[in-house]
Amino acid sequence: MAELAVDKHVKYILAVEKNKDSFESVVMDHLRMNGAYWGLTALDLLGKLDSVNVDEVISWILKCQHESGGFSGNIGHDPHILYTLSAVQVLALFNKLDVLDIDKVATYITGLQNEDGSFSGDMWGEVDTRFSYIAICCLSILCCLGKINVEKAVSYILSCKNLDGGFGCTPGGESHAGQIFCCVGALALTGSLHYVDKDLLGWWLCERQVKSGGLNGRPEKLPDVCYSWWVLSSLIMIDRVHWIDKEKLVKFILDCQDVENGGISDRPDDAVDVYHTYFGVAGLSLLNYPGLKAIDPAYALPVDVVNRIFFSG
Amino acid sequence: MDLLNQLETILESDPLIDEVGLIHPSQFITLSKECSESSNSSADGAFRPANTKFWNRDHKLGISTEILLPVCKAAKSAFMDAMEQYKTHSDLSVNKHEDKNMVYPSSSCQSFESEVMKHSRALLLLSCDLGTAWNARKLVVSKKQQLPMFTDELHLSALVLSYSHKSEQAWSHRRWVIKMIAGKYSNLQQIIAKESELVEKIAERSKMNYRAWNHRCWLVSYMTREQMLYELKKSRDWAGLHVADNSCFHYRRRLMLGISENKQGDDPSYDVENYQVVKEELDLNEALIKRYIGREALWLHRRFLSLCLIRHWMTTTDGISCHSTSMANEINIFLDKELCLLDPCSTIQDMEFEDFEAQAIYSTMYFLWLIKQIPEFRKIELQEKLKAGNLKNILHKTCPERSFLWDVLEL
Numbered sequence: 001m002a003e004l005a006v007d008k009h010v011k012y013i014l015a016v017e018k019n020k021d022s023f024e025s026v027v028m029d030h031l032r033m034n035g036a037y038w039g040l041t042a043l044d045l046l047g048k049l050d051s052v053n054v055d056e057v058i059s060w061i062l063k064c065q066h067e068s069g070g071f072s073g074n075i076g077h078d079p080h081i082l083y084t085l086s087a088v089q090v091l092a093l094f095n096k097l098d099v100l101d102i103d104k105v106a107t108y109i110t111g112l113q114n115e116d117g118s119f120s121g122d123m124w125g126e127v128d129t130r131f132s133y134i135a136i137c138c139l140s141i142l143c144c145l146g147k148i149n150v151e152k153a154v155s156y157i158l159s160c161k162n163l164d165g166g167f168g169c170t171p172g173g174e175s176h177a178g179q180i181f182c183c184v185g186a187l188a189l190t191g192s193l194h195y196v197d198k199d200l201l202g203w204w205l206c207e208r209q210v211k212s213g214g215l216n217g218r219p220e221k222l223p224d225v226c227y228s229w230w231v232l233s234s235l236i237m238i239d240r241v242h243w244i245d246k247e248k249l250v251k252f253i254l255d256c257q258d259v260e261n262g263g264i265s266d267r268p269d270d271a272v273d274v275y276h277t278y279f280g281v282a283g284l285s286l287l288n289y290p291g292l293k294a295i296d297p298a299y300a301l302p303v304d305v306v307n308r309i310f311f312s313g
Numbered sequence: 314m315d316l317l318n319q320l321e322t323i324l325e326s327d328p329l330i331d332e333v334g335l336i337h338p339s340q341f342i343t344l345s346k347e348c349s350e351s352s353n354s355s356a357d358g359a360f361r362p363a364n365t366k367f368w369n370r371d372h373k374l375g376i377s378t379e380i381l382l383p384v385c386k387a388a389k390s391a392f393m394d395a396m397e398q399y400k401t402h403s404d405l406s407v408n409k410h411e412d413k414n415m416v417y418p419s420s421s422c423q424s425f426e427s428e429v430m431k432h433s434r435a436l437l438l439l440s441c442d443l444g445t446a447w448n449a450r451k452l453v454v455s456k457k458q459q460l461p462m463f464t465d466e467l468h469l470s471a472l473v474l475s476y477s478h479k480s481e482q483a484w485s486h487r488r489w490v491i492k493m494i495a496g497k498y499s500n501l502q503q504i505i506a507k508e509s510e511l512v513e514k515i516a517e518r519s520k521m522n523y524r525a526w527n528h529r530c531w532l533v534s535y536m537t538r539e540q541m542l543y544e545l546k547k548s549r550d551w552a553g554l555h556v557a558d559n560s561c562f563h564y565r566r567r568l569m570l571g572i573s574e575n576k577q578g579d580d581p582s583y584d585v586e587n588y589q590v591v592k593e594e595l596d597l598n599e600a601l602i603k604r605y606i607g608r609e610a611l612w613l614h615r616r617f618l619s620l621c622l623i624r625h626w627m628t629t630t631d632g633i634s635c636h637s638t639s640m641a642n643e644i645n646i647f648l649d650k651e652l653c654l655l656d657p658c659s660t661i662q663d664m665e666f667e668d669f670e671a672q673a674i675y676s677t678m679y680f681l682w683l684i685k686q687i688p689e690f691r692k693i694e695l696q697e698k699l700k701a702g703n704l705k706n707i708l709h710k711t712c713p714e715r716s717f718l719w720d721v722l723e724l
């Protein structure tokens with residue numbers, strides 16, 4: 001079997017930042033904060049986080065913070081909860097959470113909780129269970145989960161559960177592996193996993209594995225490396241990961257590498273990108289691939305980073 | 314005239330543009346030829362054979378791939394500048410609010426606003442997921458509170474969706490607009506119907522589009538019972554033609570749940586109608602399962618329908634205990650019938666056809682799933698049926714990698 005081309009991937013991730021004049025990089029510019037999280041977490045899992053300039057990253061992140069306490073995807077853009085979590089996660093990676101005015105960030109997030117317990121992504125009010133996960137994950141990292149109404153947040157998430165055991169964006173929304181990760185993650189972080197029928201949900205999740213060994217995100221879809229993360233982390237959190245063929249999945253992910261220039265794509269022979277590179281590496285980490293740091297399935301951060309937050313304070 | 318200016322002029326001169334696409338430079342020549350053949354007058358204002366950057370005819374807009382990067386950059390910086398000025402200006406006018414003699418006349422405020430609207434429109438056509446640009450439009454429009462402006466937003470986001478079917482921001486912008494006008498203007502039901510049509514149009518061109526169908530599911534919460542029944546009827550044929558599209562079947566599930574939850578008063582005729590809705594869907598599903606072999610979405614849909622039916626029997630024998638004989642009978646007959654669906658699968662010896670192999674797996678998993686979902690007190694009886702149906706052997710034969718699920722059932 002092919003091996004993980006660690007050095008090539010490190011090189012690829014570091015190079016992505018420098019290529020700023022393609023159309024792709026211009027239209028992705030507004031979500032640079034997410035890109036930073038994907039790239040830097042992948043680097044950390046690969047054991048190469050020390051190859052970036054910490055001060056540069058931190059000062060850029062702080063320039064993306066707004067008066068409201070929220071962060072934007074890049075300088076000059078509007079804040080959104082999506083980028084706020086990425087900013088907090090990157091600061092956690094570098095052990096720099098102390099540069100934050102934690103109350104300010106927490107106030108931004110608590111302000112986005114609605115009457116029914118759901119969360120809006122920003123002041124314009126779009127609601128999605130993804131935002132519930134983000135709020136809960138972010139506040140947990142900042143050790144102030146008590147600032148929101150957790151009970152209501154949990155009951156909103158449960159209202160998005162479908163008869164197939166999966167979860168959607170809003171009540172009645174179609175089950176989707178990405179949304180399931182968010183809902184299961186949020187329930188795990190709030191100690192509410194007992195509300196989930198683990199066999200039923202595990203059933204739906206393990207049916208995502210297709211013949212090639214890869215996982216898809218919904219029925220009848222093609223397998224995609226990023227679902228290695230969404231499906232696998234959910235299976236781990238509900239203790240059903242032995243329901244899929246792990247070896248076949250490892251092989252599928254490794255087949256999606258560009259072994260010459262580095263990077264991982266969604267499917268074998270497609271074009272690589274940072275997003276799938278991160279999820280490929282994170283998936284392999286969940287599968288205990290040798291040489292990679294372990295990643296926490298709920299926080300989506302390396303386990304040593306999570307331990308540092310909770311056990312060294 | 315610079316590129317951005319050209320683009321914005323076209324957008325202003327032809328407000329009815331309903332489709333945008335990218336054109337490779339070589340295609341301009343082909344398009345020009347086709348054009349001069351079809352129309353004798355080359356003096357047609359919209360027809361610019363000399364222009365190899367933009368193509369605008371019959372309310373369609375083509376943008377050359379060659380200029381994508383420069384025009385996108387120009388639009389972005391123009392938008393950012395306009396937004397900066399607009400914000401500075403509105404901060405000032407807020408501060409001066411008590412003083413009736415504002416420093417800035419309202420006309421200058423309007424010119425800032427129209428700059429923001431002009432540049433954000435061009436920018437969003439080139440970079441559709443730029444949330445900040447959508448937000449800027451929300452800000453301006455919400456200050457004005459005029460129906461035509463809200464309608465314009467629906468038009469712009471439809472235009473973006475015409476080429477970027479999955480743009481999350483464009484879909485979200487529509488929901489924002491609808492929430493803003495819901496309740497204020499009485500044409501809500503009409504808007505919902507139109508939205509539903511838009512989703513169907515886009516779903517036709519972009520298969521299994523989660524964002525589009527999610528939008529349609531969201532609409533259900535605004536629908537009346539009649540509308541839900543109508544939508545269910547209307548999407549029936551579409552579902553039959555797109556049997557792999559799980560999202561469409563999910564939409565139907567959402568409608569059925571909406572219908573069953575919609576009980577004004579205690580009208581018993583609703584119960585009958587609800588039962589009929591599920592029953593009809595089950596028949597349709599069976600026909601499709603037999604016509605299209607090995608489609609996962611169809612079998613998953615059946616799981617839902619069967620569960621609904623079983624639950625229906627268990628709740629409608631109200632007052633009587635759940636051991637009521639009529640209910641037990643109904644469920645028995647139903648399960649016997651479902652078990653027949655397994656027969657062809659157990660007899661297929663030759664698994665070399667992929668579709669048949671898939672059919673065998675999905676049908677086996679369907680039945681196992683049903684057992685898991687069936688209430689405890691039914692299980693002993695079921696076990697007898699299963700022995701007769703030889704389900705365990707079929708499971709080991711068709712999908713050994715899922716054999717562990719047998720143990721999960723604890724039969």
Ligand SMILES: [Zn+2]
Nearest residue numbers: 224225226266
């Ligand atoms: Zn993917």
